[in-house]
Amino acid sequence: MRKNSPDLITLAVETSCDDTSVSVMRGRNVLSNVVSSQVDVLKFGGIVPELASRAHQANIVPVVEDALEQAGIKLRDVRLIGVTYGPGLIGSLLVGLNFAKGLAYSLGIPFIGVNHIEAHMLAAFLEERHPDFPFISLIVSGGHTLLVHAEALGRYRILGETQDDAAGECFDKVARFLNIAPDNDSGMSGPMVDVRSRLGDPGKIKFPRPLGNSDNFNFSFSGLKTSVLNYSKKQEKWSEQEIHDICASFQEAVVDVLVSKSLRACREHGVGSLVLSGGVAANSRLRDILREQSQKSDVQLFIPAKSYCTDNAAMIGMTAYLKHLNGEISSLALAPNPSLRLIG
Amino acid sequence: MINTPHILEKKTSSESETIELGLLFSNQLSPGDIVALFGEVGSGKTVFIKGICRGLRTEEPVNSPTFVILNEYQGRISNNKIKIRHFDFYRVNKSKDIDELGIDEYMGTPDSVALIEWSEHIQDHLKGNYWKVQFQKVNDNTRKIHIEFLQ
Numbered sequence A: 001m002r003k004n005s006p007d008l009i010t011l012a013v014e015t016s017c018d019d020t021s022v023s024v025m026r027g028r029n030v031l032s033n034v035v036s037s038q039v040d041v042l043k044f045g046g047i048v049p050e051l052a053s054r055a056h057q058a059n060i061v062p063v064v065e066d067a068l069e070q071a072g073i074k075l076r077d078v079r080l081i082g083v084t085y086g087p088g089l090i091g092s093l094l095v096g097l098n099f100a101k102g103l104a105y106s107l108g109i110p111f112i113g114v115n116h117i118e119a120h121m122l123a124a125f126l127e128e129r130h131p132d133f134p135f136i137s138l139i140v141s142g143g144h145t146l147l148v149h150a151e152a153l154g155r156y157r158i159l160g161e162t163q164d165d166a167a168g169e170c171f172d173k174v175a176r177f178l179n180i181a182p183d184n185d186s187g188m189s190g191p192m193v194d195v196r197s198r199l200g201d202p203g204k205i206k207f208p209r210p211l212g213n214s215d216n217f218n219f220s221f222s223g224l225k226t227s228v229l230n231y232s233k234k235q236e237k238w239s240e241q242e243i244h245d246i247c248a249s250f251q252e253a254v255v256d257v258l259v260s261k262s263l264r265a266c267r268e269h270g271v272g273s274l275v276l277s278g279g280v281a282a283n284s285r286l287r288d289i290l291r292e293q294s295q296k297s298d299v300q301l302f303i304p305a306k307s308y309c310t311d312n313a314a315m316i317g318m319t320a321y322l323k324h325l326n327g328e329i330s331s332l333a334l335a336p337n338p339s340l341r342l343i344g
Numbered sequence B: 001m002i003n004t005p006h007i008l009e010k011k012t013s014s015e016s017e018t019i020e021l022g023l024l025f026s027n028q029l030s031p032g033d034i035v036a037l038f039g040e041v042g043s044g045k046t047v048f049i050k051g052i053c054r055g056l057r058t059e060e061p062v063n064s065p066t067f068v069i070l071n072e073y074q075g076r077i078s079n080n081k082i083k084i085r086h087f088d089f090y091r092v093n094k095s096k097d098i099d100e101l102g103i104d105e106y107m108g109t110p111d112s113v114a115l116i117e118w119s120e121h122i123q124d125h126l127k128g129n130y131w132k133v134q135f136q137k138v139n140d141n142t143r144k145i146h147i148e149f150l151q
Helices: A053-071 A090-107 A116-126 A167-177 A190-197 A222-232 A240-268 A284-296 A314-325 B015-026 B045-055 B095-101 B119-125
Strands: A009-014 A021-026 A029-035 A080-086 A111-115 A135-140 A145-152 A155-161 A273-277 A300-302 B007-012 B034-038 B070-077 B080-088 B112-117 B130-137 B143-150
Touching: A009 A053, A009 A090, A009 A314, A021 A053, A021 A314, A029 A053, A029 A314, A053 A090, A080 A090, A080 A116, A080 A314, A090 A111, A111 A116, A111 A314, A116 A135, A116 A145, A116 A273, A116 A314, A135 A240, A145 A240, A155 A240, A167 A190, A167 A222, A167 A240, A190 A240, A190 A284, A222 A240, A240 A273, A240 A284, A273 A284, A284 A300, B007 B015, B015 B045, B015 B143, B034 B045, B034 B119, B045 B080, B045 B112, B045 B130, B095 B119, B112 B119
Parallel strands: A009 A080, A080 A111, A135 A273, A273 A300, B034 B112, B034 B130, B080 B112
Antiparallel strands: A009 A021, A021 A029, A135 A145, A145 A155, B007 B143, B070 B080, B130 B143
């Protein structure tokens, strides 16, 4: 195992679902982290770019060029390629993976296929203040909700995961029932529930806490989603304040379950560090309650910067870098795996 | 499929009854089949699919693919291995976007069974034979499920 390669230049590519993202790193330091949806020029007229592998295809070269330019690095100086190979949408994964393989082959440098979920956990290492193994990782996004015991690099145990909807998906759907307009930046409705909730009373409506008291670490949000939907149909029209209250009460139910299970996982596994990541890590109530409860439980909490929590290539680069230090390398025969699980 | 009724309507009054119905229905499926599910949010589509997947002996967890659009699981029909492709077109509602996804290449292939949530959004792509399953909420717990084989 190599201890450190502080000057190694890594180029990382992430196209698993929503955005085309490319990052350039020197050692552990992020030099650039470009995400296509944040580059206006690349937005397709009328087409939601994240849905189309052809859009990834059109985006990838300009995003790579942009990332290299921002980093002040020439392509010939890149020594390692990292790329997501699953889980995600097959067509989108193919674009990124084939591009990365081609690049690695033509530059004569190694490439490492990265599991998107593992990268969400290891995003914690992008920060100066980061945990050491072992830690408990709570990953919450539009597509994933799981609790993992990360024992060492590559040694993970899934303690629990959602049995139906991901937490982020539930936020988005609830926002749509309540006709809450999407956020201008992300185009997602879910984050607006957070904004509305700040003006609402989280104790106003008692929504169920699905699997909240079960003794395993699994989650279930579909029943909560349906009960918010049923509640929202009770009246033809709701006042603004009533909508704030529904949002806050729904959010409280989700946060309650996420926080209590995460801290119980730390306690039962005797682990003193907790990492929160994934797009829903941006939720202010989740951050506040988790911070408050971690402190009470004497657990160190780590939350990477927002740009490292949502889907991004820097977390792919960090994962590839750590695996490289560990002596790992991927074969050019690596195929994308849309339903890749976290194993090890 | 020859000896089975082509139309079935049933009411379920709990999640576990919906799972049970999906499980029973899975016996009707052959490799290459397409099952198009219709119905609003919370009407039991994902739950029904959990039942189908249990019947097809999937070992992976079956959950909502709303964000990734497609989940793939391993399953079995008789003793043959098949791919179960679990689609969700909630986020995709423009015909152009659907063309871009190239889904036609993934549906109805002889090594797979396609289970499709939010089929409302891909009506134009449903050609040939397929199972149409409609979900209707009667009240908080009761669902009316209508299954039909369209030729």
